[in-house]
Amino acid sequence: MLLVFARPGVALAQYEVLTDRTTITLAVVADPDVPGRVNLRAEVVSAFGTGMPDGRITFHDMATQRVLGWTSVAQPQITVEGLAPGRHMLRADFSGSTGYMPLITLPSQSAEMPLDILVRPVLTLSSSDEVIAPGGLVTFNVAVAGTAGVPGGAVTLRDGDEVVIAHLRLDQAGMAAFTTSALLSGTRSISASYEGDGRYAAAATQIQQQVTSPLAAVTPRR
Incomplete structure (x- = not known):
C-alpha cells in the first residue's frame, strides 16, 4: 500500500494507492505430429486469488533470447511454429496494469520451462x-x-x-x-x-x- 500526500501549501489531503501482487504460470504443449509447433498458455492470478482484467503477456525463449509472441490476459494462449531442434527454455512475463487506479497490479514472471525439439529422422x-x-x-x-x-x-x-x-x-x-x-x-x-x-x-x-x-x-x- 502506498500513501500519497498533497503538496505543501495545498489543502491537506491524501489518497491510497493499492498494489496487488501477481503470479503467472506457463503451460507448454508440443504438437507430436508437427516438429517445432508448440502451444503456449499462461495463467495470471492475483494475490487475492482472482484473474487479471487487463495487461499483456509476452512469451520468451531464454535459450535464444527471442520473443516468441505476445497476447492479452483475456486470450492468454499462442501457437508458435518452427522452433529449431534443440533445447529451449520458455518463459511467460506479465506486464502488470495501471488501468484500474488506484489499484496497481504488479508484473510477474513464470518459471522457465525446458522444451526439447527433436528432429524427424x-x-x-x-x-x-x-x-x-x-x-x-x-x-x-x-x-x-x-x-x-x-x-x-x-x-x-x-x-x-x-x-x-x-x-x-x-x-x-x-x-x-x-x-x-x-x-x-x-x-x-x-x-x-x-x-x-x-x-x-x-x-x-x-x-x-x-x-x-x-x-x-x-x-x-x-
Missing part, C-alpha cells in the same frame, strides 16, 4: 531378398538419417505383432542389420520402429516380405 527398411523359401535366410537392413548428425539409439523389428528382434542398436553410421530364418509362409508385414534419441524423434516404417508356400518348393512327379 528419415527411416528406411530393406530386405536382402524380396522372396524367400520357407526356412530361408533373409537379412533386414535399417538405416536412420537426419540433419542433426548421425542418429543413435535402437530399433525393434516386428513380423506383424510378433517381435523379431528388440532394441537392436544402431552402429556409428546409423545403421543396423538382422538375419533370420524364422519367418512363416505368406506375405509378411515387417516393420521397423526407431526409438529415437536426445536429438531425433521416434519413427516407424514397414515393408512386405514374401515367403513362399512349402508346396511351391516341391517339384511335382511326372
